Amino acid sequence: xxxxxxxxxxxxxxxxxxxxxxxxxxxxxxxxxxxxxxxxxxxxxxxxxxxxxxxxxxxxxxxxxxxxxxxxxxxxxxxxxxxxxxxxxxxxxxxxxxxxxxxxxxxxxxxxxxxxxxxxxxxxxxxxxxxxxxxxxxxxxxxxxxxxxxxxxxxxxxxxxxxxxxxxxxxxxxxxxxxxxxxxxxxxxxxxxxxxxxxxxxxxxxxxxxxxxxxxxxxxxxxxxxxxxxxxxxxxxxxxxxxxxxxxxxxxxxxxxxxxxxxxxxxxxxxxxxxxxxxxxxxxxxxxxxxxxxxxxxxxxxxxxxxxxxxxxxxxxxxxxxxxxxxxxxxxxxxxxxxxxxxxxxxxxxxxxxxxxxxxxxxxxxxxxxxxxxxxxxxxxxxxxxxxxxxxxxxxxxxxxxxxxxxxxxxxxxxxxxxxxxxxxxxxxxxxxxxxxxxxxxxxxxxxxxxxxxxxxxxxxxxxxxxxxxxxxxxxxxxxxxxxxxxxxxxxxxxxxxxxxxxxxxxxxxxxxxxxxx
Amino acid sequence: xxxxxxxxxxxxxxxxxxxxxxxxxxxxxxxxxxxxxxxxxxxxxxxxxxxxxxxxxxxxxxxxxxxxxxxxxxxxxxxxxxxxxxxxxxxxxxxxxxxxxxxxxxxxxxxxxxxxxxxxxxxxxxxxxxxxxxxxxxxxxxxxxxxxxxxxxxxxxxxxxxxxxxxxxxxxxxxxxxxxxxxxxxxxxxxxxxxxxxxxxxxxxxxxxxxxxxxxxxxxxxxxxxxxxxxxxxxxxxxxxxxxxxxxxxxxxxxxxxxxxx
Numbered sequence: 001x002x003x004x005x006x007x008x009x010x011x012x013x014x015x016x017x018x019x020x021x022x023x024x025x026x027x028x029x030x031x032x033x034x035x036x037x038x039x040x041x042x043x044x045x046x047x048x049x050x051x052x053x054x055x056x057x058x059x060x061x062x063x064x065x066x067x068x069x070x071x072x073x074x075x076x077x078x079x080x081x082x083x084x085x086x087x088x089x090x091x092x093x094x095x096x097x098x099x100x101x102x103x104x105x106x107x108x109x110x111x112x113x114x115x116x117x118x119x120x121x122x123x124x125x126x127x128x129x130x131x132x133x134x135x136x137x138x139x140x141x142x143x144x145x146x147x148x149x150x151x152x153x154x155x156x157x158x159x160x161x162x163x164x165x166x167x168x169x170x171x172x173x174x175x176x177x178x179x180x181x182x183x184x185x186x187x188x189x190x191x192x193x194x195x196x197x198x199x200x201x202x203x204x205x206x207x208x209x210x211x212x213x214x215x216x217x218x219x220x221x222x223x224x225x226x227x228x229x230x231x232x233x234x235x236x237x238x239x240x241x242x243x244x245x246x247x248x249x250x251x252x253x254x255x256x257x258x259x260x261x262x263x264x265x266x267x268x269x270x271x272x273x274x275x276x277x278x279x280x281x282x283x284x285x286x287x288x289x290x291x292x293x294x295x296x297x298x299x300x301x302x303x304x305x306x307x308x309x310x311x312x313x314x315x316x317x318x319x320x321x322x323x324x325x326x327x328x329x330x331x332x333x334x335x336x337x338x339x340x341x342x343x344x345x346x347x348x349x350x351x352x353x354x355x356x357x358x359x360x361x362x363x364x365x366x367x368x369x370x371x372x373x374x375x376x377x378x379x380x381x382x383x384x385x386x387x388x389x390x391x392x393x394x395x396x397x398x399x400x401x402x403x404x405x406x407x408x409x410x411x412x413x414x415x416x417x418x419x420x421x422x423x424x425x426x427x428x429x430x431x432x433x434x435x436x437x438x439x440x441x442x443x444x445x446x447x448x449x450x451x452x453x454x455x456x457x458x459x460x461x462x463x464x465x466x467x468x469x470x471x472x473x474x475x476x477x478x479x480x481x482x483x484x485x486x487x488x489x490x491x492x493x494x495x496x497x498x499x500x501x502x503x504x505x506x507x508x509x510x511x512x513x514x515x516x517x518x
Numbered sequence: 519x520x521x522x523x524x525x526x527x528x529x530x531x532x533x534x535x536x537x538x539x540x541x542x543x544x545x546x547x548x549x550x551x552x553x554x555x556x557x558x559x560x561x562x563x564x565x566x567x568x569x570x571x572x573x574x575x576x577x578x579x580x581x582x583x584x585x586x587x588x589x590x591x592x593x594x595x596x597x598x599x600x601x602x603x604x605x606x607x608x609x610x611x612x613x614x615x616x617x618x619x620x621x622x623x624x625x626x627x628x629x630x631x632x633x634x635x636x637x638x639x640x641x642x643x644x645x646x647x648x649x650x651x652x653x654x655x656x657x658x659x660x661x662x663x664x665x666x667x668x669x670x671x672x673x674x675x676x677x678x679x680x681x682x683x684x685x686x687x688x689x690x691x692x693x694x695x696x697x698x699x700x701x702x703x704x705x706x707x708x709x710x711x712x713x714x715x716x717x718x719x720x721x722x723x724x725x726x727x728x729x730x731x732x733x734x735x736x737x738x739x740x741x742x743x744x745x746x747x748x749x750x751x752x753x754x755x756x757x758x759x760x761x762x763x764x765x766x767x768x769x770x771x772x773x774x775x776x777x778x779x780x
Contacts, residue, residue: 197703197749218749219702220709246706247699256702269701271739308739 008420010368011036011413012375013045013054014389017406020045020056022071025412026373026391028400037071046087049139051414053091053113057082065094065113068413075116079109086133089180090141095133097124108134110160120160122146130175130224138183143205145186147176152186154205166207175225178205179233185214185262187236189225198222200238202260215260215267221246222256231287235306236260237270239278250277250296257281257292259308266308273310274300279320284328285417291322291331301333303348312348319344326417327371330354330394336362336376345374345396355396361386368412370420373399377410597628598635619690620699620707626730630689637661641681668692669735694721694731697741713749720744 010025012033019041023033044057047068054066063077063085077094079085084097093110100107106121124134135146137157144157146164150171153164168186175189184205192198197220201213215236222240229236241255255277257270272278274295283290289311293301301314301322318335319342325331329350334343341360346353359365361383362376374392388403389410489497600608612627621627640661647654658678665671670688671680690696695710698719704710713719714729721733722740733741743750754762 197743216751218743220705221702240702268739268742 008415010370010373010415012389013047013409013411013413014404014407015042015045015409016404017380017408020409022413025368026399033400044085045409047411047414048087048091049089049414050091050416053087055085055087055094057085063094063096065091075113077111077116084127084132088137088141089139090137092141093119093137095135097127097132097134100125110135120155120163136176136178138178139181140183143178143183145176145178145205147173152176152188154207168203168210170201175227177227177229177236179229179236181231182233185229185233185236187227187229187238187260189227189238192220192222198225198240200225200227200236200258200260202236202262214262215264217258217260217267219256219258221254228281228283230283230290230306231285234262234287235266235283235290236262237281237283237290239281241277249275252277257294261306268308270304270308272300272302280322282322282324284324284331285326286328291324293319293322293333297339303331312351314344314346314348317344318342321365323365323367323374325367325371325394326369327420327422330371332365332367332374334359334362334365334376336365343376343392343396345394354394357392357396357398359390359392362390364410366412369415369417371417375410375412377407379410380406380408596632597625598632599628615686615690618707619693619696620711620729622711627686630686634684634686634689637665638682638684641678645678645682667734668732669738689732692732693729694719694726694733694741695729697733697738701741703741703743718743718747718749720750 012023012025013020014023016039019039021035021039022037024036025033028034040056040058042056042058044055046055047053048055052068053074054068054071056064056066058064061078061080061082063079063082065074065076065087066072067074068091077096079096079098081099082096083099086095088094092113094113096109096111098107098109100123103123106123108122108124109118110120111118120135122134124131131147135144135155137144141157144155144160146153146155148167150169150173152168152170152173154166154168156162156165170188170190172190172193173188174191177187179185179187185202186205187200187202190199190201197218199216199218202215203210203213217238219240221242223242225241226239227236228238236259238258238260239255240258241253243253245251245254247254257272257278258268259270260267270292272292272294276294276296276299279293279299281290281292287306289303289305291301291303291314293299295316297318298316299319300316301319302310303312303314305311314331314333317333318339319333320339321334321336323332323334329347331346331348332343333346335341336359341358341362342356343359344353344356359376361378363379363382365374365376367374372394374394375389376392377389378387380387384406386403387405387407388401389407390398391400393399602608612624615621615627616624640657644654644658644661661681662671662676662678665681665684666673666676669692670684694714695707698704698710698714699707703719704713711729715727717725717727719726720742721731721737725744744752746752748754748758753759
């Protein structure tokens with residue numbers, strides 16, 4: 001988008017076994033991306049949430065922080081026996097986790113990138129997915145908190161040297177999630193114990209308003225929980241999963257979707273019309289609606305409004321992922337992982353299907369920050385062959401495809417969606433698109449697999465015929481529709497038939513001759 | 519108008535009465551709804567002689583069974599015992615349902631079967647009437663509305679034939695006990711029954727103590743722990759309070775350390 005000067009360029013980070021490189025993002029000039037940063041050897045490379053800093057881990061003990069726009073190295077940290085590192089959302093701080101043997105050794109360190117000094121350190125025994133990063137920041141870094149045993153500690157994000165300024169005591173708390181933008185609420189999960197159900201409680205981040213939870217929801221039959229805040233911090237979606245399904249319907253356990261609002265208008269289960277696990281749930285970028293893919297396969301997909309009422313049904317199909325477009329309006333339903341990779345693009349304001357396509361064996365999928373492109377990548381630890389990147393337009397036509405020998409990671413550089421203009425051609429094009437009209441797009445695209453049938457029409461599976469039934473007359477009648485082919489008679493039957501005919505002729509001849517004699 | 523109306527005393531408080539006069543069949547329906555939302559219907563015969571009466575619609579639903587009102591309270595059987603006592607397949611099937619839905623005895627299952635058979639009889643009888651018969655239209659709509667309201671029929675199924683295809687499992691799935699279990703608020707179906715009976719569950723604002731409460735579709739998302747229950751944010755129960763008091767007393771009377779109880 002070079003026509004508008006202010007809107008930033010899109011960039012793609014691609015990491016291979018030898019290192020990572022940054023490409024200048026679409027639109028590509030002559031079908032190939034221009035390289036912005038040549039290959040730098042590394043093991044981990046990640047942008048901060050607002051795209052201003054890039055953190056690169058090299059050789060397991062050196063972390064370099066690059067500037068996101070100019071790709072120059074700002075600072076480099078030398079940290080022995082490093083196990084994990086994370087950037088804060090605005091790129092101001094870097095958290096590192098080192099291997100530690102004794103509790104005296106404070107192995108989680110928070111560094112300030114600008115000065116290079118460490119501002120806070122504490123001891124944490126081990127690192128799990130739920131407990132890393134230890135210190136959670138809100139999107140503007142105004143609130144910072146940490147989960148400690150039986151309590152949540154809040155810090156002053158400008159000055160970490162004071163330690164924690166206040167804390168919230170919650171005996172038994174196992175997981176927390178700070179609301180991102182704005183950071184005014186914190187959700188805590190207390191697992192089931194002895195007879196008391198598991199519960200999710202939302203508290204305010206303000207010290208004074210922390211005596212009572214703002215909202216709470218209790219349930220049994222839950223072992224892990226994933227929490228999703230929306231952009232305005234007004235609603236929290238909680239997927240409660242349990243490893244054992246007590247209703248005996250699934251081997252893989254069960255999952256339930258709960259929805260809590262901070263104004264108390266809804267505190268309970270989201271009523272899903274189909275039985276089965278919740279495959280994916282995503283908030284839209286405006287924070288006013290969310291999409292859920294649920295049910296045993298073929299799964300149903302529904303978009304709910306912020307009151308928890310269903311606003312649009314997107315039908316059934318082999319889907320387990322949903323991705324909202326950052327500019328609103330378009331949502332992509334896809335079936336990645338163990339599903340064949342069908343993708344359907346819907347316009348949910350106009351309630352129209354824009355296009356369907358296939359992207360087999362994709363591992364990750366993400367919209368570009370300006371909402372015009374959708375990138376799927378097949379990456380290495382999960383799939384060792386067919387690694388590559390595919391970029392689609394917002395209506396499903398393939399734009400770019402590149403295969404790699406081995407690809408570990410492919411990401412967009414994060415930008416705020418507001419810094420890009422609306423997709424004008426999308427607004428006008430939706431009115432002229434008919435479902436299944438893919439000829440125009442197919443001419444320009446390299447894809448040969450754009451399906452012309454909307455995903456809603458499932459093909460009827462052919463009936464299974466056991467081998468001995470192939471020759472049965474009823475089967476033949478079904479296959480040939482009453483017009484029977486010349487039936488092939490076996491050798492013995494043919495011989496018997498000939499013998500009988502000869503005998504008949506002989507009899508006829510004898511009777512004839514008898515008659516003539518008599 | 520000459521009419522003979524038989525009256526009786528109802529022992530439920532009445533708060534709304536609607537009168538429907540069906541001129542074509544010379545029937546007069548009086549719909550009495552009581553505070554407990556149970557509707558009674560008296561089908562009376564009124565002799566109408568050469569007068570035009572307007573038909574006023576009722577806002578309450580109408581049950582098609584006719585109740586013969588005697589002086590005194592209404593009392594009828596709610597279940598039917600099976601004809602053959604020791605039939606192996608029936609015993610197995612019943613035991614499976616009792617175990618799956620956590621019922622207390624076979625009678626709870628027979629009660630649901632009896633309710634289902636009455637509904638099916640009503641639907642079958644309505645289906646024998648002519649398609650444009652006003653009674654069929656009126657009572658059929660009412661029956662289908664009730665089935666939709668309780669979640670026994672889906673949205674697209676709004677013909678009387680679907681009522682004939684209902685099964686006992688449809689009814690058992692709508693009990694409060696199964697819904698509490700299915701929504702994840704109880705560890706097992708028996709735990710759900712215990713929670714309901716011990717007054718931990720509310721539907722909307724009302725604490726419901728009855729495991730066989732038929733939950734309507736729009737109340738199903740309002741099933742939650744009650745506000746006074748220890749599971750829903752109230753104070754801890756009697757045993758826990760007693761233990762806390764004893765522990766605090768012991769700690770204070772001991773060497774002065776405070777035990778921090780939750």
